[in-house]
Amino acid sequence: MSKTLLLDTVLREYASELDMNFEKEKDQVFEVFAAEQLLKNKDLDDIEIKNGLIGGSLDNGIDGLFVFIDDECINSIDQINILKKAKNIEIHIHQYKNTTKIDENVIHKFNTVASSIFDLDTEYSEEYWNKDLLEKIEWLNQIFIKTAASHPKYKVYFRHICKGDRSNIYNDENPNLSYIDKVKVIEKTLENCDLDNIDFDFDLIGRKELGQMNRVEKQFSLALKLNENPIALDYSEDGKRGYIASANLIDYYNFLSDSKGNLRNYLFDSNIRDFQNSTAVNKEISKTIKEEKKIDFWWLNNGVTIIADAGSLTGKTLNLDNIQIVNGLQTSYSIYNTIHELNRESDNRSLLLKIIITNRNDETGDKIIKSTNSQNHVPTSLLRATDSxxxxxxxxxxxxxxxxxxxxxxxxxxxxxxxxxxxxxxxxxxxxxxxxxxxxxxxxxxxxxxxxxxxxxxxxxxxxxxxxxxxxxxxxxxxxxxxxxxxxxxxxxxxxxxxxxxxxxxxxxxxxxxxxxxxxxxxxxxxxxxxxxxxxxxxxxxxxxxxxxxxxxxxxxxxxxxxxxxxxxxxxxxxxxxxxxxxxxxx
Incomplete structure (x- = not known):
């Protein structure tokens, strides 16, 4: 049996879902599939994935380039032009190889690219560089310049994706030192680049890893541990009800985190997810979590609103289906980021929760989203999806x-x-x-x-x-x-x-x-x-x-x-x- 038979079966089905011709577009199908799997926790849509793919000739070994500023995917220069500050900047550089061969030349190309795009004095020729890639490099240069004063933390992810067996390179008995040493050269190149505070992350993704990623499902049905039995308020006969409750900060942090400790971005209503109205607000919330231990958190914070299709209470645990956090974005992000940064395992303070069980296919959910966020000066352009x-x-x-x-x-x-x-x-x-x-x-x-x-x-x-x-x-x-x-x-x-x-x-x-x-x-x-x-x-x-x-x-x-x-x-x-x-x- 072919070593790639299972993965190829998945890719063939994936191509059918995308209305792509698998036989004629095998490489393109592999690229889109791999990008979606690697960035699954970013909750990108099809347009964002396609925008990050380079494709064509003269790509200099970069098939995918995705940039995130404070978890927001950058898709155009317009987003960068209004940029003032940034705390975390992620740069994901991918090379996709639809083959079982693990080509060490990929690492050489990564190093060449790293020495170019992280050197602000590099001059580029369209004769040798793909136009799409040059555009994204220009975005990066603008980001580096515009955010310099805020001293952001950079993290650069290099990913070599293929259908090969990762264990042929990384294993205890006979590791491929030639490949591993080339990766270390990339890291050294970044250490010597024009940017400060930059982290390097490299991984080789083979067929086994792609299969494992594909099996990971987004969990929209989760259990939320509460401090006490909530106050339940039934309002109508069609199953709508609400709960007023509180949760320990650590329990809420665990609710927001997946099995690898990553933030479940997809739980936040997409229309308001990227709204960062005031970094000052975020700093104040973070400061409260870090320093105000003598005052309970919920005394100082308006709390979070969650809507779900269904909910059932078992003891002090509320099991929710099809969850969306529609208000309290900055509070949730700040709780996650601060506790994650501190690696804190215990905290006796609480967060106020308003949980509403409603059918997302009726108008109630939209009205809740629009009403709760209109009180927080969210621009109307971010609430378009709630319009009739x-x-x-x-x-x-x-x-x-x-x-x-x-x-x-x-x-x-x-x-x-x-x-x-x-x-x-x-x-x-x-x-x-x-x-x-x-x-x-x-x-x-x-x-x-x-x-x-x-x-x-x-x-x-x-x-x-x-x-x-x-x-x-x-x-x-x-x-x-x-x-x-x-x-x-x-x-x-x-x-x-x-x-x-x-x-x-x-x-x-x-x-x-x-x-x-x-x-x-x-x-x-x-x-x-x-x-x-x-x-x-x-x-x-x-x-x-x-x-x-x-x-x-x-x-x-x-x-x-x-x-x-x-x-x-x-x-x-x-x-x-x-x-x-x-x-x-x-x-």
């Missing part, structure tokens, strides 16, 4: 056998088919590209996380007067185009074709719809009534040819163009609309 239009879209998708993840990874965590899941960011990209009056695929491609930040943009994308079928069809159209593009092969495929497939999904979708309707700018009623079954390889092939004509014309007018940068410029979206008829006539 978002619930209406979710219900319409469900009725049509699709799953709208207005709450990050909600349906993914419920093991729904990933190819049927549409995130709020992806839907915003689709609407921006092919639905709204000023179609802007470049903006959609540039940074999906900012598309709903401003009220004006959000209200245009999620208009309550819009037919709900438009939302579903826009997502189905782009998904259909994406599937066709993945299977598309070009004669003598070169870097241009590779870049078109990677960076121009939304542009091709936008052009395809104009070809379908015969006009450069169409109304959204066309999207509502479009026959998606008619979108086929022939039409997408024509759309790509039109795109090439438009790019050629753009280059004649502007001079030499960079395909990666152009894909993110609003000016190019306007150019598509203005020159569509001229270019489509040439194809």
């Amino acid at each position: 239009i978002q619930r209406d879209i979710e219900d319409y998708f469900l009725a049509n056998d699709y799953f709208y993840d207005r709450r990050k990874n909600y349906y993914k965590n419920l093991k729904k088919p990933m190819k049927k899941i549409v995130s709020i960011n992806f839907l915003a990209q689709c609407l921006t590209s092919i639905v709204i009056s000023e179609k802007n695929p470049s903006k959609a491609r540039s940074n999906p996380t900012i598309l709903t930040k401003e009220d004006a943009d959000y209200n245009e994308l999620f208009n309550e007067r819009r037919d709900l079928k438009v939302y579903l069809n826009s997502a189905k159209i782009v998904k259909k185009v994406e599937k066709i593009i993945k299977e598309q092969t070009f004669e003598n495929e070169d870097l241009t074709e590779e870049q078109l497939k990677k960076y121009y999904l939304f542009h091709i979708s936008r052009i395809a719809m104009s070809i379908e309707f015969g006009i450069p700018n169409y109304g959204e009623e066309k999207i509502k009534d479009v026959d998606i079954e008619k979108i086929d390889k022939i039409k997408i092939d024509k759309s790509i040819k039109v795109l090439k004509e438009i790019l050629e014309l753009y280059e004649k007018e502007k001079g030499h163009i960079d395909l990666v940068n152009i894909s993110k410029q609003t000016e190019f979206s306007k150019f598509i609309t203005a020159n569509f008829l001229k270019c489509v006539s040439r194809v």
Whole structure:
């Protein structure tokens, strides 16, 4: 039996869930799968995972580069531009090898990259460095500069991922000293880099480790140990009830921690998880935990609100299903971080808890999230998922056998088919590209996380007067185009074709719809009534040819163009609309 048979079976099923062709995209499937497993505790969505993957040529041995600042995944320069302070910065550098061979050259490349990207004086040439990688290196440089005054702690994770047997390198009887010594060289390189307070972490992940990671499930059903029997308040006949309770700080810390001591990030409502309103508040909470031992913690703190689908009390332990912590983010993070830092095993102080048992599929949970956080000055942009239009879209998708993840990874965590899941960011990209009056695929491609930040943009994308079928069809159209593009092969495929497939999904979708309707700018009623079954390889092939004509014309007018940068410029979206008829006539 093949040594990789079990893992390959998992990968084949995973490819089917993603609507990927396993035979043609084995390496890509392996990369996405490995990245998801290694960063499972970060609760990333599909867009965040794809954004972290480099792919293509000239990657200099980096297939994945993920950056987290105080547990927030950095996806764009916009997040860095507003950055003022940082406490912890994590940099995850991955190289994926879809082979059983454990290639020591991977370690050599890691060292070369480490000596470059952690040296702020390094000059890079696009002739030798992948454009996506250069962009992320520029982000890192900006992060290093902007956070220097706050003296953050850096931790750099190097991961060599393959299908090999880790024990061939790391074993007591006959360790591979050549490989291990090369790893030590990377560590030495980091010690001598421009950054202070930097930790190095390396690991080789083989087929056994990937299998073990895949079997680890996120636990949304947990037991919360309470100090005393809670006050139970029944309110309605349909199972809703609430509890007022308190828990020991250490017991609450254990509730927040997984078996390896990592914070269960996914327990926090995703819409408010990354809201760090005031580092001063966090410092005060941490100071209270560390120093105010003569005063009980709950006297000084408003406590935490938890909602769950179901709950049962056994003695002084409350067993909860489908848990979400919807208020008390800073309190919870501070308790976890401080106790973790102090490695404290006992503390007789308590935390106040408000626990509400409600069906997450009705409006009660959304109202609780919105109400409890509006009292804490959380920006409305972070509470979008609680809007009635978002619930209406979710219900319409469900009725049509699709799953709208207005709450990050909600349906993914419920093991729904990933190819049927549409995130709020992806839907915003689709609407921006092919639905709204000023179609802007470049903006959609540039940074999906900012598309709903401003009220004006959000209200245009999620208009309550819009037919709900438009939302579903826009997502189905782009998904259909994406599937066709993945299977598309070009004669003598070169870097241009590779870049078109990677960076121009939304542009091709936008052009395809104009070809379908015969006009450069169409109304959204066309999207509502479009026959998606008619979108086929022939039409997408024509759309790509039109795109090439438009790019050629753009280059004649502007001079030499960079395909990666152009894909993110609003000016190019306007150019598509203005020159569509001229270019489509040439194809």
